[in-house]
Amino acid sequence: MSTNKIVLALDGMGGDHAPDVIVNGADIARERYPGTSFLLFGDEARLKALVDKRKGLAQALEIVPSEDAVKADDKPSFAVRRRRKSSMWMAVEAAAQGRADTVVSAGNTGALLAISMFAMRMLEGADRPALASFMPTSRGETVMLDLGANLECDADNLAQFAVMGSVFAQALLGLDAPKVGLLNVGSEELKGHEELRQAAALLRRPGSPVNFHGFVEGNDIGAGVTDVVVTDGFTGNVALKAIEGTAKLTFQFVGDAFRTSTFAKIGYLFASGAWKKLRKRVDPRRYNGGVFLGLDGVCVKSHGGTDALGFAYAIGVAVDLVRYEYKNKLVEGLARLSEIRSAGEAPAASLQASGGTA
Amino acid sequence: MSTNKIVLALDGMGGDHAPDVIVNGADIARERYPGTSFLLFGDEARLKALVDKRKGLAQALEIVPSEDAVKADDKPSFAVRRRRKSSMWMAVEAAAQGRADTVVSAGNTGALLAISMFAMRMLEGADRPALASFMPTSRGETVMLDLGANLECDADNLAQFAVMGSVFAQALLGLDAPKVGLLNVGSEELKGHEELRQAAALLRRPGSPVNFHGFVEGNDIGAGVTDVVVTDGFTGNVALKAIEGTAKLTFQFVGDAFRTSTFAKIGYLFASGAWKKLRKRVDPRRYNGGVFLGLDGVCVKSHGGTDALGFAYAIGVAVDLVRYEYKNKLVEGLARLSEIRSAGEAPAASLQASGGTA
Numbered sequence: 001m002s003t004n005k006i007v008l009a010l011d012g013m014g015g016d017h018a019p020d021v022i023v024n025g026a027d028i029a030r031e032r033y034p035g036t037s038f039l040l041f042g043d044e045a046r047l048k049a050l051v052d053k054r055k056g057l058a059q060a061l062e063i064v065p066s067e068d069a070v071k072a073d074d075k076p077s078f079a080v081r082r083r084r085k086s087s088m089w090m091a092v093e094a095a096a097q098g099r100a101d102t103v104v105s106a107g108n109t110g111a112l113l114a115i116s117m118f119a120m121r122m123l124e125g126a127d128r129p130a131l132a133s134f135m136p137t138s139r140g141e142t143v144m145l146d147l148g149a150n151l152e153c154d155a156d157n158l159a160q161f162a163v164m165g166s167v168f169a170q171a172l173l174g175l176d177a178p179k180v181g182l183l184n185v186g187s188e189e190l191k192g193h194e195e196l197r198q199a200a201a202l203l204r205r206p207g208s209p210v211n212f213h214g215f216v217e218g219n220d221i222g223a224g225v226t227d228v229v230v231t232d233g234f235t236g237n238v239a240l241k242a243i244e245g246t247a248k249l250t251f252q253f254v255g256d257a258f259r260t261s262t263f264a265k266i267g268y269l270f271a272s273g274a275w276k277k278l279r280k281r282v283d284p285r286r287y288n289g290g291v292f293l294g295l296d297g298v299c300v301k302s303h304g305g306t307d308a309l310g311f312a313y314a315i316g317v318a319v320d321l322v323r324y325e326y327k328n329k330l331v332e333g334l335a336r337l338s339e340i341r342s343a344g345e346a347p348a349a350s351l352q353a354s355g356g357t358a
Numbered sequence: 359m360s361t362n363k364i365v366l367a368l369d370g371m372g373g374d375h376a377p378d379v380i381v382n383g384a385d386i387a388r389e390r391y392p393g394t395s396f397l398l399f400g401d402e403a404r405l406k407a408l409v410d411k412r413k414g415l416a417q418a419l420e421i422v423p424s425e426d427a428v429k430a431d432d433k434p435s436f437a438v439r440r441r442r443k444s445s446m447w448m449a450v451e452a453a454a455q456g457r458a459d460t461v462v463s464a465g466n467t468g469a470l471l472a473i474s475m476f477a478m479r480m481l482e483g484a485d486r487p488a489l490a491s492f493m494p495t496s497r498g499e500t501v502m503l504d505l506g507a508n509l510e511c512d513a514d515n516l517a518q519f520a521v522m523g524s525v526f527a528q529a530l531l532g533l534d535a536p537k538v539g540l541l542n543v544g545s546e547e548l549k550g551h552e553e554l555r556q557a558a559a560l561l562r563r564p565g566s567p568v569n570f571h572g573f574v575e576g577n578d579i580g581a582g583v584t585d586v587v588v589t590d591g592f593t594g595n596v597a598l599k600a601i602e603g604t605a606k607l608t609f610q611f612v613g614d615a616f617r618t619s620t621f622a623k624i625g626y627l628f629a630s631g632a633w634k635k636l637r638k639r640v641d642p643r644r645y646n647g648g649v650f651l652g653l654d655g656v657c658v659k660s661h662g663g664t665d666a667l668g669f670a671y672a673i674g675v676a677v678d679l680v681r682y683e684y685k686n687k688l689v690e691g692l693a694r695l696s697e698i699r700s701a702g703e704a705p706a707a708s709l710q711a712s713g714g715t716a
Contacts, residue, residue: 138607148543151551185506185595193509193592218599222607231596234551237543238593239600241576246601249496249580250608250640257636258629267629271615274622278615282608 005035006322008315009091009100012042013069014107015304015311019043022106023050025302025311027057032312033319039100041066041087066090070111072304079111080118089115095297096120102298102318106311109290109301113149116292116299123327125334126294128153130161131233131301132168133290135243136282137224143169143178144221144229147290148237155198156341158182158230162203162210163333164293165228171324172317173227181216181226183235199230202337205344209336247282285310289317293330298322363393364680366673367449367458370400371427372465373662373669377401380464381408383669385415390670391677397458399424399445424448428469430662437469438476447473453655454478460656460676464669467648467659471507474650474657481685483692484652486511488519489591489659490526491648493601494640495582501527501536502579502587505648506595513556514699516540516588520561520568521691522651523586529682530675531585539574539584541593557588560695563702567694605640643668647675651688656680 010026012019019042026038037060040047044065051057068086070079083089088107095103096119105112109131117129132145145165150157162180169178182200184192192215203212213226218239221229231239258268268275280286288310290301298321302314368384370377377400384396395418398405402423409415426444428437441447446465453461454477463470467489475487490503503523508515520538527536540558542550550573561570571584576597579587589597616626626633638644646668648659656679660672 136607136611138610151543183596185509185592218596218601219603219606221600222603234543235593235596238541238576238589238597241544242579242597242600243576243604245577245580246604247608248577249494250605250612252496253494253636253640254608254612257632257639260632260635264629264632267625267627267632269625270628271622271625274615274618274625277618278611281615282611 005037006033006102006319007037007039007100008318009039009094009103010041011088011091011103011105011107012040012047013066013087014105014112015302015306016106017305017307018106019047019050021306021308021311023047023054023057024308025315026061027054028308028312029315029319030057030060033316036315036319037061039064039091039094041091041094042069064090064094070108072108074108074111076108076110076114079108080114083111083115088112089119092116092119092297092299095299101322102300104300104302104311104314104318106302106304106306106314109148112299112301113292116295116297120295120297120299123294123296123331123334125331125338126160126164128157128160129292129294130164131290132165132293133240133287134169134172135221135287137222139224141173142221142224142227142229143172144231144236144240145293146231146233146236147240148233149292150233152234153195153232155195155202158195158199158232159202159337159341160294160334162199162212162228162230163337164330165230166210167326167330167333168291168293168321169227170329171321171326175227177211178227179213180210180228180230181213181220183221183229183231183239184215184217202341202344205340207336207340207343209333244284285313287313289314291317291321296327298326363395364391364460364677365395365397365458366676367397367452367461368399369446369449369461369463369465370398370405371424371445372463372470373660373664374464375663375665376464377405377408379664379666379669381405381412381415382666383673384419385412386666386670387673387677388415388418391674394673394677395419397422397449397452399449399452400427422448422452428466430466432466432469434468434472437466438472441469441473446470447477450474450477450655450657453657459680460658462658462660462669462672462676464660464662464664464672467506470657470659471650474653474655478653478655478657481652481654481689481692483689483696484518484522486515486518487650487652488522489648490523490651491598491645492527492530493579493645495580497582499531500579500582500585500587501530502589502594502598503651504589504591504594505598506591507650508591510592511553511590513553513560516553516557516590517560517695517699518652518692520557520570520586520588521695522688523588524568525684525688525691526649526651526679527585528687529679529684533585535569536585537571538568538586538588539571539578541579541587541589541597542573542575544573544575560699560702563698565694565698565701567691643671645671647672649675649679654685656684
């Protein structure tokens, strides 16, 4: 597949507002990324009715009928075994088998991860996948991973995530050598978990595929101290949601303040243009598109509740990754990590003795 | 000691702006909390000069000379062994030995924790201390713990923290039966660490000393879904700092927006009163005062960089805890936890088999 013509497999039935949002999102993306075309999986009659309403979309899009759909509350294991004929499974399969360059779904996150792992398998050198996304900071944008694919991570997982995040930041943010930080606590004599220290030691070795900055703390995420923040899936999921919740709360507080007095309301009228610009700057739709990194394929997860514009942004993330040839770059990076790991006298994994046989 | 007359031991030399901020903070607190008096530990000459400038403060305050001070970069173990004659050690000792009801310090966090654990010991039923604090939410205020005292926590630690947080919220927020949540991830089939599930099962047993809500996610902190959020010290530290960083970032974004155009600047002038009120609502000084819970004593940690008003708020936290007879209430709660734990057929700790001998 050439990088000029990109074929995207879309799960037409995934997400809270499918299939409308999927079709409309594809239509926005089609205009935004010329040369893209779509394989749209789902209920043929419903999809056709929607596609026909959008002038010109039908030429860039092929509907592939699927009989079934993954439900929001399907367990991942159930979805893998029993939803083989779903729009999600078939879309992932198309990307796994090379009929598409990438797959985008707004459906059930756990199911999408499980199906993608099953259908695409892992890349050489990647033990576990990580969910990555990016967010606004005071200096621009920062990539964070893992956001919840793996709750428990060892030193090798974290070091591999660092490589994945670095390549992702190169593809998405256009950086040459993104600064990568490992999320830790900064308290005195509390130097963080053992696996963090081991991962840091590995990433600091000569020939490291990563521009490693060292440890960062929670407040360094928003300050944009590094371009990439690496952590385990438990901490990453909590931190991401805490950040989203705090941003929402702060805007709510500001909104409340503008309603407290007539003066403030007048002030709001004058400032409303600036306010709108600000909402645009932090528009969550712009940051829509989590990616499962480490798979032998490109799988992008859109927020389930997003609108058409948000879904188009998720498609944009997929397009950026394909254009950057992310998979090849990641394989190179992981191979270099593996080399410096073997070169060290004590492999990180074998140091992980705690309880058990010691 | 009676609850009417409260004696506070103050570390006069701890924090970035000691001793000025400590003396001035005590002066503000003296007016705010009638009936309080202070034992102020530190450099006698410097403290006396400052106290004498504040009319009436000398009557409510006794200076206790100390020869040494804990440095900001002292390792906790060093401070415990080698700073016995420091203002921090002597202030903690006064509270541990009953000459004061409580101790407040703005000094080195790790040293304060280590010295307090050494001098005060743990309460019956509390295995490990937890650092707790509170923060504004959309519904009022929420207590969060552990914020970094223990990076690794088992199910019993977490359940005990739930009891500590509940009693702390009763004392500080004046709630009868605070709702307590355990911080977790909400992804499908990723139900969180084993210790979280065990702690939840324990807290749900009949006769639980805690009004247990269940699991909460990162965004539920700011939404104020529960009055208390319990987590391990690693996750809590990262989440707290991520929240602080995001609040700072969002206000910076709003400030930037107001500077973008003349219209916005005019708007800012009209809204400046509301803006000031908002800054007051989220003023970090109001939320100053982390507490090490679980110790056989009341030890309050002020932010090192706070001003006199912030230090007075930290003193207020100490006063609230003493007035509420927090220690007695906590002992009761921990005893009830211990009872329901023994009553269960399978104690939580013995369930924690992973790797090793199995």
